[in-house]
Amino acid sequence: MPTPTTAKLNEPDHVHARIETWALAVAQLVSWGSIYYAFSLFVVPMESTMGWSRTATNAALSTGLLVSGFAAYPVGTLIDRGHGRMVMTGGTFLATAMLAVWSQAHSLSTLFVVWVGLGIAMAATLYDPVFAVITRDFPASYPGRITLITLVAGFASTVFIPLTQVLIDGYHWRGALIVLALANVAVCLPIHVFAIRRNARADGVSDRSTFNATSRESTRRALRTPAFWGLAVCFTAYYSTFAALTFHLVPLMTERAVSPAATLATMATIGPAQVLARILWFTAGRNVRPAIIGIVVTTAFPASVVILMCVGTSTAGLILFAVVYGGANGMMTILRGTIVQNILWTEGYGAVSGLLSMPSNIAKGIAPISAAAIWAMTDNYLPVEWTVLVVSLVSAGAFVFAVRSAARVTSTLTARGSSTS
Numbered sequence: 001m002p003t004p005t006t007a008k009l010n011e012p013d014h015v016h017a018r019i020e021t022w023a024l025a026v027a028q029l030v031s032w033g034s035i036y037y038a039f040s041l042f043v044v045p046m047e048s049t050m051g052w053s054r055t056a057t058n059a060a061l062s063t064g065l066l067v068s069g070f071a072a073y074p075v076g077t078l079i080d081r082g083h084g085r086m087v088m089t090g091g092t093f094l095a096t097a098m099l100a101v102w103s104q105a106h107s108l109s110t111l112f113v114v115w116v117g118l119g120i121a122m123a124a125t126l127y128d129p130v131f132a133v134i135t136r137d138f139p140a141s142y143p144g145r146i147t148l149i150t151l152v153a154g155f156a157s158t159v160f161i162p163l164t165q166v167l168i169d170g171y172h173w174r175g176a177l178i179v180l181a182l183a184n185v186a187v188c189l190p191i192h193v194f195a196i197r198r199n200a201r202a203d204g205v206s207d208r209s210t211f212n213a214t215s216r217e218s219t220r221r222a223l224r225t226p227a228f229w230g231l232a233v234c235f236t237a238y239y240s241t242f243a244a245l246t247f248h249l250v251p252l253m254t255e256r257a258v259s260p261a262a263t264l265a266t267m268a269t270i271g272p273a274q275v276l277a278r279i280l281w282f283t284a285g286r287n288v289r290p291a292i293i294g295i296v297v298t299t300a301f302p303a304s305v306v307i308l309m310c311v312g313t314s315t316a317g318l319i320l321f322a323v324v325y326g327g328a329n330g331m332m333t334i335l336r337g338t339i340v341q342n343i344l345w346t347e348g349y350g351a352v353s354g355l356l357s358m359p360s361n362i363a364k365g366i367a368p369i370s371a372a373a374i375w376a377m378t379d380n381y382l383p384v385e386w387t388v389l390v391v392s393l394v395s396a397g398a399f400v401f402a403v404r405s406a407a408r409v410t411s412t413l414t415a416r417g418s419s420t421s
Contacts, residue, residue, distance in 0.1 A: 033160025067119025069361030076354025091124025218348025230402025273326030
């Protein structure tokens with residue numbers, strides 16, 4: 001693994017590095033906005049014109065999330081081998097094609113095929129692959145660059161939710177999907193072609209077999225490392241609870257008889273809270289160890305659940321919940337992109353990151369359906385809230401375990417080095 005000094009020498013010059021980072025940030029904003037956040041706005045128009053049930057359309061989304069989870073590891077290994085440009089360019093082509101096919105869908109089977117394709121496209125274009133590319137291209141400065149990318153991409157919902165609604169109103173949902181497909185071609189495709197260095201070799205190694213061996217060894221090493229398993233449990237538990245609560249938050253407040261105005265204010269606060277938290281990390285928190293921030297983030301989420309359970313219908317209390325809840329998720333995205341390198345290692349990062357993403361992405365797809373099943377048992381959201389709280393506490397505990405396990409390994413290696421010297 002390169003030292004900070006040699007890593008800086010291997011990085012692109014300052015101007016080109018800055019252009020690449022900002023370009024990839026813009027591409028993330030468009031990819032997230034056009035593929036992920038736009039989905040909810042198409043549900044009602046598709047129901048009205050096609051007669052598809054909400055359960056069926058959301059099942060298609062869940063299928064895409066599951067496929068994305070299974071595709072994460074092979075995508076990560078390809079990036080480790082220097083194929084980041086190929087992966088992200090191909091993902092953009094696939095996303096464009098699937099959005100175009102979706103615009104012509106006349107059967108549920110087509111919608112499911114589309115979301116299988118979009119699941120692969122998400123695995124190849126969203127945060128995990130770009131984090132792997134940034135880590136490979138900028139081994140000495142990846143934390144700040146990843147933070148910047150998540151900060152810009154954090155505006156995806158703010159930009160694309162109203163934009164998509166305007167497109168639906170003006171061009172019907174089919175026309176809107178065509179425009180989103182064109183946005184991928186016009187913005188993301190040239191960025192992924194020109195901003196990602198071809199077959200980047202941040203470690204200075206050019207032999208393909210060596211890279212394959214490094215990726216395999218990094219994977220085996222991760223599976224033998226307690227800290228890796230702690231992170232795997234942490235992220236899987238976190239993203240399952242976040243997905244469950246996010247998709248059920250509005251019906252939960254409706255069941256509680258929260259006023260429409262308070263519900264709207266709560267939902268409108270979550271997005272800005274995510275962005276503000278990332279700005280805070282980018283400015284004041286960039287010199288704080290990710291492990292420390294991680295403990296804050298993983299404890300803030302269960303704290304937000306407790307607030308939600310206690311505030312009843314109070315608008316101020318629900319907004320407080322949204323601030324803590326959104327802020328925790330905003331910083332979790334940055335933590336997910338930097339903690340692996342911080343407490344584990346950078347070799348084979350794409351493969352290790354893919355291993356971590358696989359169960360968490362699968363959990364994202366299963367969690368909303370599971371939460372609905374828990375609610376159906378009692379026709380009440382209180383058991384769902386308790387389940388989310390308990391699982392989120394497991395996430396916090398697993399993160400602490402991961403950090404302490406990594407610290408024990410580091411101290412052991414330090415002690416061995418001191419004794420041999």
